[in-house]
Amino acid sequence: MLKIRTLMVSCVLGAMLLTTAGCDFLVSPEQRYERAQSAVAEGDYRRALVELKNALQKDPDLLEARALLAEVALWLGDPTNAEAELNKLPKPAGADPHLELRVRIDLALGRFAPALEKLSAASSDQIKPARADLYRGFALQGLGRTAEAQQAFRASAAADSTLIDAQVGIVDTLAAQGDAPGALALATQLTEQHPQSALAWYSQGAILARASKTEEAEKALLRAKGLAEKQLEATRQVSLLSTLIEMQLVARHIDAARTNLDAMNRVAAGSPLAALMSARVSMATNDYLAAASSLRRLVNAAPQFTQARYLLGVTLVAQGNLEQASQELSQVVQQAPQNLEARQLLAQVRMRLQDPDGALRVLVPAIETNADDSRLTNLFEGARVAAGADKQTIETLEKALNDAPNSRGLQIQLAGAYLQAGAADKAVALLRRGESDPKIDPRREALLIQAISVAQGPAAARTQVQTLLNKYGTEPAAVGIAAGFYARAGELDKGRALLNDALAKNPKQPELLFALARVEWTARRADAARAALQRLIDLDPNNTGAQLAMVEVELAQGNQAGATSRLEALHKANPKAVEPPMMLARMALAKDDAKRADEFINAAVQASSKRGDVLNAAGLLYLESGRFDQAQAMFKDGTASDAGNPLLWLNLGRAQLGLNQRGPARESLEKALILQPEWLPAIGALAFLEVQEGNGSAALSRIEALKQTRPNNPQLLALEGEVYTVLQKYPEASQAYEAAAAIRPAPELATKIFQVRSAGKLPNALEPLERWSREHPDDLSFRALLADAYIKSGEAKQAIAQYEQIVQRQPKHVPSLNNLAWLYHEQRDPRALATARQAHQLAPKVPAIMDTLGWILVDSGQAAEGLPLLEQAAAATSASADIKYHYAAALARTGAKAQAREQLTQLLAGQSTFDNRAAAQRLLTELGGQE
Template sequence: DLAVEAFDAAIAARPDFIGARIGRVECLAARGSRETAKEESRRLIEQYPDSAEALLAYATLTATRDPAGALASLERASELAPRQLDVRKQTELLSLMLELQLVRNELEAARTTAERMARLLPGSPIALLASSRVALAKGDYTSATTELRRVVKAAPEFAQARFLFGVALAATGNLEQASTELTQAVRVAPELAEARQFLAQVRMRLDDPDGALRVLVPALESNQGSTRLNVLFDAAVAQAGLDTATIALLEEQLIRNPDNEALATQLAASYLHAGEPERALKMLDGRQAQGFESRREAVRLQALLATRGREAATRHALNIVEKFPNEPSAVILTASFLAHTGDLDGARRHLAQAVREDRPVPELSLALARIHVIAGRADEARRVLGQLLETDPTQERARIALAELELAAGNKARAREHLKHAIEAAKASVPARLLAIRLALDSNDVDAAQGELEEGLAAGANAFELNAGAGSAFLRHGRYHQAIAAFQQALAVDRSAVSLWFALGRAQMALAQYTAARDAFETARELRPGWLPAEGALAFLELQLGERDAALRRVEALKAERPDDAAVFALEGQIHASLREFRAAASAYDAAAARELTALIAVNAYQARLASDLPNPTEYLEKWLEQNPGDLSVRSVLADAYTRLGNRQKAIAQYEILVDKHPKHAAWLNNLAWLYF
């Protein structure tokens, strides 16, 4: 604020002082007023279209939302830069240009920019780094490795170079050496989250999940709330196995890092997943954590629900929102818990109280709209989203939410209109493009879907995210050739994406490309050793090839390795069910449910028992709903099950609950009407 005041004084004394005006823009952005900064920057380049520094400032502010426009500004600035900017500023300009060109997959343009940087800073580590990044993007890992080796030799403490060197080595299969280089990068720059997370992935590929956990522990404190970090940590815990040794490792790390609240939350979550909710609760209650942290309180609510029951957990959820009424994430957590336990009215009430119509908080408005949708109140959801857009027409998520709402209601024309506005406002928006692709595929227009993908990439959308999302959409709609092409494009950007190798294998398997599918699944398994989806896919591939015994041997080996893992026994049930061995499937699902009951296990167990004429087929559906009364999908299965079994009154009771939650659900209303007669 003091800097803004100083720049204002300088501008008042000399209105044409462009340096002061750019300084003011940078200060506004630094304190969070990015929209104001962006508008002032836009006016600045209108007034001074030939100022390289003004163009650079504008591009820096708009790079995320409008990469194509930012790149155009940078290209003009780069023409002016040699006469106007010093070497430091020129380096900043070329670095941002390179970044955007790589994001847009404009590899030839990126190569030209790297060459310009080499001429500006011949032989320097930063120029070599730029060249190596282009080589990495092209998949030329040999050249990238050679150049990065030169960089780290010339500048041993250049952490970013060591990180990329590790990435290149991992891509060529040199995992041990990659681990060494990434360890050095983390030593030099312990705050470099990307290096720490990639090192953890490499350690997991080396079948060293304990090492991965040790690497991730310090990142938990500095990156609390990072979804990617929490997912990676959970994956490492899963690979290590939720046994006493893994939990002892986490306990040991907490003793060494007693103030690491995020680690304490992870340990509590591990207790919870290991079937020890009482220990999880004791761990959290024994901490003196200050303020509100969403993941910690979510774990506490799950532990309370498991140990003290719904009433005690609900009291705590309500206490959260009373204690932190002005914290949007606290209100959203409470509402989500109430919705999960079946109290949609309570969830809606708390969110509605928190949403201010004159100045709505986007996260709260979007959460309220979701609850309205779950409750079958589409008109109310439209109203909430409309209010948000009236206050802030640039709210992309609200536009997309409205488009999804109209699409779900069958109003494709309205959905297209909302998407048109969203894409006009942000041509490189990945969520908007993906919804447009889905809309086209729902209309069986593959060419239009492919066109949306290509236009999004041309506009500068993130190539990895858009190709990955488009591939998933093509896969869901049975367009396997297009799915394979999109997944391969995404993997050309990031070959370490385990889920994409898995999805690629599914698409190839659907086209009977069994050798390619096996390679894809094996790659996924290599990237994440012990990952059950990959093991399961390989088992089903073996079944497809008539190798029944090989598939069952694979499952037996998994059971021996992971005797307490419910998912392994559920996989065994799925394999027996696919072979129409329903009694064996039911037995496997019993074993799975004894370890951990999930919605999918409950539904599959019901189907297996029904198919094999075993008694009490609805047992697990009923147990699941006792613990999760808000799960309307499972309740719908139970209602249908009672109808099939001739339990008319029980079926009516279930459909009445469903219709109370969704008064306009045509199928449930129709089924209930028939049961009444």
């Protein structure tokens, strides 16, 4: 009985299972196809996918199921498989009944031209006219033909007013053509007319996001998300969620961003965009290790995903992996030459790697103002005022001066505004009104010399300087102004002599000592600058300016401990002072100690009660170290506390560009221009943004329009040269730079002329460098640049002559000694070893210096002394691939072939490009043959 009962129970259970979905094997392929159709109607495409695959597994010839499977695959964001399924269908004898689906697949795969060809051949029976115009709009939009795309979208909307995709296409093309108000108005109208449309809300949210209306954008995008699951195909859902996550990161809604990242992974787990947004969330929380790991996997899987590689470079910079960051960012620049943020960050990385020539080869966008930069140039040469002036400000000052014509303060302010606006002749005429004053006004005299130099040339400015000295004699302010002028003109000995003569009569004058320190620093005489500052500090230990300048000298000479100690003492003595904690933060970021940097920055911000200028300086620190999220947060706080400050809006735009938030960046930069019309830094940033978006003609038109009112503005001409350089129009770039240099000669312009002539293979590339060095013999840093250019041109003897002149004037100039030793060695000059030892004695822990000495020793038969130096150099974290190659080659020469093979194998596996890669490969092959 027991057996019978058990059997009966089993039969009952079996019968029950056969009548439920658990025993689905009795369902026919046709029934599964019908289920799939119902699932599609309900918006459940994943269930439909399962049903269709099961149906086709049993009946591969169920053609209607295969066609529907292609539709479902396309909806789920897999156009490749959609096309594969469609291609399995028999070719029709007549018109293709699946032509519309094939067009949609082309669009999804970015095949815009083939899509247009199919549409031109399609009949109205195959694709309804309204939908044909819609697809035509998408294809034209993909090809960058925005105006034509808008016409197609309008035709589609006119033929079928219920087609929301066409309306959204009009919104997108309006925004692309710069009509942001019109785009937003139409998008808002769509949400009002179709409040249950996910696409309408997504369109409005995207436009609001471009306009930096973060809170409103987030609300609209959340509405879209709530409706999207059954309305938007997977690709659009992922795009919607990525925009929403980016907005939430901007608003610092980190938990909400994580929630939507989870939602994105449910829609498209493992997709490149999901991986990218995961890294963005990690970056926003300072988890750069996790971000780098995720981005590395993504870049390995998709090498052409430029945005992922760029963000990988950003995370590597934030972690301090500068060599790897340099490699990744170099590839970004190769893949996307118009990505100017990548170029700027790459230049900063190369400078940190002590590769100034590499930095010079990278085009750095002309969008920096240096108005609040506290680096050496500002401490020792003074701040440079940003180009341009607000017309309304000038009008206000003119009216005020008219009411109070004898106000020297108003005269100086108005003259400064004239000078900024390019009206130097007006500035000169205004400032000359005060020449009869018996008492010196340093601000007026310095500004007058500057204005005369611009309006009448250096010779007239020199005459004015002599007039100043004749009138005021050894007055400290007059001597300081004159010495500064001579130093900037390259006549350092004349400026130094003038100050020393004045100090002989008044040895305790602080202003003279500080001016002497600036001149000595300009001459690259760090010890002399230190001595002048120390004299000043001995006289006045509470002189904060002198203390901070001394910190810069300590840093320049590699005395990190001394600089830190001095700054910490200043911070302790005056916790409300902003400069010491900001400098400590800069030093912490240089060591990639983000936590310590954050502490100092927060201390400075709190001490200043969140002043706009301090928030701007803090943002710049983060910006320079590649921490764009933190920079953006600082600049946004700054614009909230000082909404009328154009500099904060400019820098907010720069941070947004760093995060590829082009829409918000454009809005921020345009806000800066509203506050300060015709402001060159903001115009330059917008011009480069247009170049980056592939609209070089718009960038040039923007500059040409400004040239109508400022035809002889050297900064504008230099900006024009920058844009032409990015567009690889080298003859035009050279012409623009030459025009700028003719008006106001500068070493930077000479360098840029050389670079574009070299890049464009134009004649006389070296001439601007040679001319500047002849006219400014004391400019040793520029002479070093000329020497390096000679090396790259194969003119080693001329390079040696330049380095010898530098060392003659500055015997302890380590980079020149090191390069000179290497050139001597290549020329088989017996002075090579002694010169290398001299450089090593001055900088015994620098890998490049150890490498030079070590290699010369090994190459000259003194391997016992040279090999340990090369080993130590190769073990340094900042060691280049070429240094590691020298170490491996030295091992091979000394018989340690197995160890050499190991080093070479690791080097070639980890470094894709370096100067000695071919030699390293050959050596590894030779060593392998000797095993």
